[in-house]
Amino acid sequence: VELALNRASDVPLYRQVVEQLGELIRSGVLATGSRLPTIRALADTTGLTRLTIQNAYLELGALGYIESHVGRGTFVAARTVPAITIRDSDALPPVSWTTQGILADLLSEPTEGISFARAMPDPASYPLRALQGMLREATEDPVLLGYGPVGGDPLLREGVSRVLLERGVVAPPEAILITNGAMNAIDLTFRTLAQRGDVIFVEQPTYPGALEAAARQGLRVVGLPLDDEGVRMADLESHLVRHQPRFLYLVPTYQNPMGICYSTPRRAQLLALARTHGLTIIEDDIYGLLPFERAAPPPLKAGDTDARVIYLSSFSKSFIPGLRLGMVTAPVAVLADIARTKQHSDLNSSPLLQRALALYLRRGHLGAHLAAVRALYRERCAAMQDALARYLPHCTWTEPEGGLTLWLTLPHGIDEAVVYREALHEGVGVARGQVFYPQPQAEGHLRLSYGAVSPALIEKGIGILGRVVAAHLRRRDALADRARREALPLM
Amino acid sequence: VELALNRASDVPLYRQVVEQLGELIRSGVLATGSRLPTIRALADTTGLTRLTIQNAYLELGALGYIESHVGRGTFVAARTVPAITIRDSDALPPVSWTTQGILADLLSEPTEGISFARAMPDPASYPLRALQGMLREATEDPVLLGYGPVGGDPLLREGVSRVLLERGVVAPPEAILITNGAMNAIDLTFRTLAQRGDVIFVEQPTYPGALEAAARQGLRVVGLPLDDEGVRMADLESHLVRHQPRFLYLVPTYQNPMGICYSTPRRAQLLALARTHGLTIIEDDIYGLLPFERAAPPPLKAGDTDARVIYLSSFSKSFIPGLRLGMVTAPVAVLADIARTKQHSDLNSSPLLQRALALYLRRGHLGAHLAAVRALYRERCAAMQDALARYLPHCTWTEPEGGLTLWLTLPHGIDEAVVYREALHEGVGVARGQVFYPQPQAEGHLRLSYGAVSPALIEKGIGILGRVVAAHLRRRDALADRARREALPLM
Numbered sequence: 001v002e003l004a005l006n007r008a009s010d011v012p013l014y015r016q017v018v019e020q021l022g023e024l025i026r027s028g029v030l031a032t033g034s035r036l037p038t039i040r041a042l043a044d045t046t047g048l049t050r051l052t053i054q055n056a057y058l059e060l061g062a063l064g065y066i067e068s069h070v071g072r073g074t075f076v077a078a079r080t081v082p083a084i085t086i087r088d089s090d091a092l093p094p095v096s097w098t099t100q101g102i103l104a105d106l107l108s109e110p111t112e113g114i115s116f117a118r119a120m121p122d123p124a125s126y127p128l129r130a131l132q133g134m135l136r137e138a139t140e141d142p143v144l145l146g147y148g149p150v151g152g153d154p155l156l157r158e159g160v161s162r163v164l165l166e167r168g169v170v171a172p173p174e175a176i177l178i179t180n181g182a183m184n185a186i187d188l189t190f191r192t193l194a195q196r197g198d199v200i201f202v203e204q205p206t207y208p209g210a211l212e213a214a215a216r217q218g219l220r221v222v223g224l225p226l227d228d229e230g231v232r233m234a235d236l237e238s239h240l241v242r243h244q245p246r247f248l249y250l251v252p253t254y255q256n257p258m259g260i261c262y263s264t265p266r267r268a269q270l271l272a273l274a275r276t277h278g279l280t281i282i283e284d285d286i287y288g289l290l291p292f293e294r295a296a297p298p299p300l301k302a303g304d305t306d307a308r309v310i311y312l313s314s315f316s317k318s319f320i321p322g323l324r325l326g327m328v329t330a331p332v333a334v335l336a337d338i339a340r341t342k343q344h345s346d347l348n349s350s351p352l353l354q355r356a357l358a359l360y361l362r363r364g365h366l367g368a369h370l371a372a373v374r375a376l377y378r379e380r381c382a383a384m385q386d387a388l389a390r391y392l393p394h395c396t397w398t399e400p401e402g403g404l405t406l407w408l409t410l411p412h413g414i415d416e417a418v419v420y421r422e423a424l425h426e427g428v429g430v431a432r433g434q435v436f437y438p439q440p441q442a443e444g445h446l447r448l449s450y451g452a453v454s455p456a457l458i459e460k461g462i463g464i465l466g467r468v469v470a471a472h473l474r475r476r477d478a479l480a481d482r483a484r485r486e487a488l489p490l491m
Numbered sequence: 492v493e494l495a496l497n498r499a500s501d502v503p504l505y506r507q508v509v510e511q512l513g514e515l516i517r518s519g520v521l522a523t524g525s526r527l528p529t530i531r532a533l534a535d536t537t538g539l540t541r542l543t544i545q546n547a548y549l550e551l552g553a554l555g556y557i558e559s560h561v562g563r564g565t566f567v568a569a570r571t572v573p574a575i576t577i578r579d580s581d582a583l584p585p586v587s588w589t590t591q592g593i594l595a596d597l598l599s600e601p602t603e604g605i606s607f608a609r610a611m612p613d614p615a616s617y618p619l620r621a622l623q624g625m626l627r628e629a630t631e632d633p634v635l636l637g638y639g640p641v642g643g644d645p646l647l648r649e650g651v652s653r654v655l656l657e658r659g660v661v662a663p664p665e666a667i668l669i670t671n672g673a674m675n676a677i678d679l680t681f682r683t684l685a686q687r688g689d690v691i692f693v694e695q696p697t698y699p700g701a702l703e704a705a706a707r708q709g710l711r712v713v714g715l716p717l718d719d720e721g722v723r724m725a726d727l728e729s730h731l732v733r734h735q736p737r738f739l740y741l742v743p744t745y746q747n748p749m750g751i752c753y754s755t756p757r758r759a760q761l762l763a764l765a766r767t768h769g770l771t772i773i774e775d776d777i778y779g780l781l782p783f784e785r786a787a788p789p790p791l792k793a794g795d796t797d798a799r800v801i802y803l804s805s806f807s808k809s810f811i812p813g814l815r816l817g818m819v820t821a822p823v824a825v826l827a828d829i830a831r832t833k834q835h836s837d838l839n840s841s842p843l844l845q846r847a848l849a850l851y852l853r854r855g856h857l858g859a860h861l862a863a864v865r866a867l868y869r870e871r872c873a874a875m876q877d878a879l880a881r882y883l884p885h886c887t888w889t890e891p892e893g894g895l896t897l898w899l900t901l902p903h904g905i906d907e908a909v910v911y912r913e914a915l916h917e918g919v920g921v922a923r924g925q926v927f928y929p930q931p932q933a934e935g936h937l938r939l940s941y942g943a944v945s946p947a948l949i950e951k952g953i954g955i956l957g958r959v960v961a962a963h964l965r966r967r968d969a970l971a972d973r974a975r976r977e978a979l980p981l982m
Contacts, residue, residue: 011663011823015798019823059798063824123633131636135626142614145622145813172502180671184837195709196687212835218686307506307550322636324841332502332510333554344703345836346675350815350844 001030001037003046013048017056018063025065025076036066036074113427114461119256119317119404120452125373126320130365131356138355148351150343152178152327156354159361160327167288168302169311171329177339178327178349182286182314185328186249187213188345189282189310192338194219194246201239201248203231205407205436205445207256207284210249214438219246221438226255230262233269240277247280247310253296254287254403257436257447261401267300274308282310286326287403289318289370292378294401307331315357317404317451318370323353376451377404383455384448384462391466394473397448404451407433410444413476414469419446422468428461492521492528494537504539508547509554516556516567527557527565604918605952610747610808610895611943616864617811621856622847629846639842641834643669643818647845650852651818658779659793660802662820668830669818669840673777673805676819677740678704679836680773680801683829685710685737692730692739694722696898696927696936698747698775701740705929712929715739717746721753724760731768738771738801744787745778745894748927748938752892758791765799773801777817778894780809780861783869785892798822806848808895808942809861814844867942868895874946875939875953882957885964888939895942898924901935904967905960910937913959919952 003020005013024030036042039057043050057074060066067077138144144153151157157173164171179185186209194200196218202210204223214221222239224231230252239245250270252262262270274281285299301311314326328338342348360366381400388397394411410416420432433445450458494511496504515521527533530548534541548565551557558568629635635644642648648664655662670676677700685691687709693701695714705712713730715722721743730736741761743753753761765772776790792802805817819829833839851857872891879888885902901907911923924936941949 009663011666015823022824022827059822059824065824118638120637123637126633126636128630128633128636132627132630135630136623139619139623139626142617142619145617145619145811146611146614147609147807147812172500175502180837180840183835187836191707209835209838212831216682216832216835316638320636321638322841322843324837324839331550332506333513333550333556336513340703341707344674344700344707345678346671346815347700348815349671350813350841352813353841353844 001042001045005046005048014052014055014059017046017048017053018059021056021060022063022065025060030076032076032078034076036076038073113429114453114457114464115429116448116450116453116461117429117431118452119447119449121317121319121321121373121404122376122452125369125376127360127365127369130360131320134356134359135352137359138352141355144351144355146351148348148354150177150339150348152176152349153351153354153358155362156325156358159358163289163361163366164311164313164329167285167296168298169329170302171311175332175335176327176329177335177342178325178354179312179314179342180324180346180349181316181321181326182284182312183209183213183326184324184342184349185312185314185326186210186282186284188338188341189312189328189330190214190217190219190249192334192341193280193282193310198246199243201236201243201245202438203250203255204438205257205433206249206438207251208435210284211436211438223438224248226258226260228260228263230255230260230266230270233266233273236270236273240273240279245279247282248274249282249284250300251284251286252300253285254290254400256287256403257405257431257433258407259398259400259403259405261297264297267297267303271300271303271306271308275306278308280308280310282312285311285313286317288313290374290377290404291402292374292381292400296402301329310334318373319357319360319366323357325349325353325357374402377402380450380453380455380458381406383458384450387459387462387466391462392469395469405447405449408446408448410446410469411473411476412444414444414472416444416446419444419465419468419472423465426464426468428464428468430465492533492536496537496539505543505546505550508533508537508539508544509550512547512551513554513556521567523567523569525567527567529564604920605944605948605955606920607939607941607944607952608920608922609943610938610940612808612810612812612864612895613867613943616860616867618851618856618860621851622811625847625850626843628850629843632846635842635846637842639839639845641668641830641839643667643840644842644845644849646853647816647849650849654780654852654857655802655804655820658776658787659789660820661793662802666823666826667818667820668826668833669816669845670803670805670833671815671837671840672807672812672817673775673803674700674704674817675815675833675840676803676805676817677701677773677775679829679832680803680819680821681705681708681710681740682836683825683832684771684773684801689737690734692727692734692736693929694741694746695929696748696924697740697929698742699926701775702927702929710737714929717749717751719751719754721746721751721757721761724757724764727761727764731764731770736770738773739765740773740775741791742775742777743791744776745781745891747778747894748896748922748924749898750889750891750894750896752788755788758788758794762791762794762797762799766797769799771799771801773803776802776804777808779804781865781868781895782893783865783872783891787893792820801825809864810848810851810857814848816840816844816848865893868893871941871944871946871949872897874949875941878950878953878957882953883960886960896938896940899937899939901937901960902964902967903935905935905963907935907937910935910956910959910963914956917955917959919955919959921956 005016039050039053043053064077066074068074156178157176160176161171161173190213199220200214201222201224204225224235254261281300283300288296288299301309310330312328315323395408397408398406400406416432420430423430431447496507530541530544534544555568557565559565647669648667651667652662652664681704690711691705692713692715695716715726745752772791774791779787779790792800801821803819806814887900889898891897907923911921914921922938
């Protein structure tokens with residue numbers, strides 16, 4: 001155990017020990033059951049007093065990180081990590097990648113370099129001057145500096161209602177709850193509809209934020225594999241027979257991470273199944289305003305004649321993430337319940353930011369903004385696919401018709417973790433496929449986001465990624481070759 | 492049952508029926524066990540089709556509001572409201588006043604008139620021009636329009652660290668998590684530290700948001716009565732023997748709703764007890780920056796040598812509620828866990844608003860702002876007490892040395908619900924005492940907030956409240972008198 005202690009820090013030394021040992025345990029460097037040094041030994045190594053080490057061990061014990069057994073020593077305690085071998089249809093709490101200290105790692109971006117890691121809009125697209133004007137106008141009203149209505153600014157709810165109508169969704173302003181982005185809408189909806197131990201269904205792969213919210217809430221998750229048209233109906237039906245899920249969470253339009261778009265027949269099948277089985281669907285339409293050419297298909301909610309669909313979205317991908325504004329609409333009584341969860345988690349989203357966005361929508365600026373960014377993302381997605389065809393010919397990838405991400409499948413035998421780390425070392429950030437699955441899995445995937453990267457840098461970054469993968473392919477083939485040559489026939 | 496149906500509305504008629512019947516049930520107008528009209532009868536009364544009513548009843552049934560028994564009819568289902576008679580020391584889920592549709596009522600303000608209902612700062616105190624300048628500056632940095640760090644804007648965490656130092660709390664920026672106001676800090680901390688069914692301790696009376704967060708999370712709550720110096724240690728110790736609370740939630744400085752301030756000996760006793768019993772204390776210091784004259788005592792956190800205290804606060808009372816910004820600091824491993832809950836509930840608070848506040852703090856404007864509002868609130872609190880002495884001589888009230896609220900106790904036999912409703916009718920809003928208790932209770936209290944009301948309107952509003960109470964006193968005395976005169980001696 002090596003600790004980096006800073007005696008000049010404001011943080012007491014014992015807390016530095018707690019923090020650093022905790023991190024080593026969380027990250028798995030110190031595995032469950034490993035023996036920690038004795039208090040005396042660690043005091044000697046670090047030059048700290050035994051009392052300091054003892055206090056640190058006491059706190060780590062209180063936090064559940066370590067266990068002391070008199071006469072035997074101190075050991076890393078078992079954490080609640082599920083076993084690696086899992087039957088596909090088991091409903092288990094998802095591995096919490098952040099609790100494991102892995103999510104940050106999986107989404108790490110180079111501090112300088114090219115990042116395809118995060119599904120970001122292009123920062124150059126943010127209409128700064130317009131936003132400044134709207135914020136200035138909003139601050140003129142002192143009411144907007146006070147507490148606002150739980151449901152949201154009435155003017156923004158009106159504006160969102162009009163935006164939804166363009167997606168084919170009829171939701172009057174009073175049926176809309178404003179949230180802090182889609183993540184908040186997901187967390188509030190999950191919290192309201194499900195309790196610890198309940199089973200929920202998600203796509204596999206899916207948005208890691210939804211998996212983490214579920215993990216945090218103690219929900220059990222069944223992942224449903226996707227084909228080109230969406231979740232496979234046969235899987236869904238067989239799981240429905242086995243489980244009583246509280247809901248099915250879907251991103252049907254320009255799905256995150258795969259970038260696929262559910263076909264119209266699959267959407268109809270899902271609605272019919274929801275009606276038959278009394279299944280609630282939570283539809284996340286966060287990318288629905290970002291089709292490239294062909295208009296996006298109407299969301300499930302547009303055909304939801306039986307009030308089975310809860311629909312949520314956000315302005316983080318289509319406009320500005322930093323406003324932290326999203327929305328949810330649901331059948332009246334359910335929405336009232338979600339609103340109460342919102343009230344008791346943070347009262348309401350900032351009335352000031354809500355009004356600024358409301359003014360932007362009311363003045364009809366969003367249409368022109370969307371037209372501009374759609375053209376931008378279409379061009380960038382095409383540039384990425386073109387570069388992939390040249391630099392990663394042994395891989396396969398999805399061909400999105402909208403949204404911000406595509407899904408790359410590495411050749412068999414190439415470890416995504418190694419590719420990820422080496423690419424990062426070369427200055428190229430990607431998102432590891434693992435983070436999008438509720439349980440550990442062995443396939444090699446990367447999610448690549450093109451929205452915030454210029455075509456020239458896409459060309460350069462994919463080129464670097466191609467060289468990293470090519471080097472691994474050469475090594476894999478050389479190893480296979482050697483194995484063939486050295487294998488002795490059994491006689 | 493009378494329903495107000497709007498055929499011109501975008502909301503389908505069956506949903507209007509669902510919404511309105513749901514509201515009548517939630518608010519208790521339709522009590523548990525009451526029989527609903529038959530489908531045919533309600534169709535006749537409303538002029539709607541039987542199918543519409545049937546659909547509405549089906550949805551109400553699915554939502555758990557009503558139950559149908561073949562051959563007997565349709566009845567309002569039992570809701571999970573605990574019985575009224577409760578032993579003081581029982582740990583029960585608090586009555587969720589919002590779920591019961593009561594909280595909104597308890598805090599209702601007259602649309603025109605004078606409101607003492609909400610603990611609001613004075614809107615005239617908001618430094619609009621300065622805020623506009625800071626927002627403009629913040630928007631110039633496109634990074635602040637993207638996603639920010641989960642923990643918060645580093646510049647704001649630095650600024651908050653300096654503000655805390657003035658309260659005697661040493662918390663380096665990395666030990667601070669920025670939240671959407673104190674409500675968000677409370678919800679995140681409760682969620683991270685406790686699970687459904689766990690027992691927590693709170694003051695009684697206490698902040699309703701904390702009670703609602705606990706109710707929402709399925710926590711069981713023990714309320715600890717307060718005396719002039721804080722929670723009574725004997726009660727706390729006896730409850731500690733009986734329960735294993737996950738934590739004790741306190742507002743020790745200018746307590747909400749009572750306005751009392753814990754004495755220095757009581758603070759020391761609490762810290763000693765926390766050490767002895769391994770008790771975690773969540774200290775809400777939201778009013779700590781608002782002493783009138785005498786400096787506020789240092790928070791418990793300032794003397795927390797054993798890392799037993801989690802400290803949270805907000806800029807909603809001391810600066811501007813509409814920014815929705817607060818903070819929490821805790822021992823390192825606990826804070827990391829709270830930050831993960833934050834990440835999976837809304838990623839992070841708006842980087843834009845965070846930076847605007849950070850710039851305000853960095854330029855040292857907060858000190859002058861606080862000096863001005865403290866003088867204002869001191870004057871208004873004095874004006875309210877002066878008016879109370881003249882108009883409500885039969886009541887008692889607390890005498891705060893800071894903060895935004897005082898606590899009025901009505902004379903015996905006066906119903907706070909009636910006083911509340913009549914005052915509202917006369918254009919004066921007050922907060923009913925009931926909402927600050929985890930369980931129904933019979934005493935009559937009002938919380939009066941003076942921060943946002945001018946001395947002239949305080950005089951007028953308390954005058955009206957005085958006439959309402961005086962009229963009830965006369966009726967009470969007349970009734971008692973008649974009872975005495977009419978009572979026959981038992982011979």
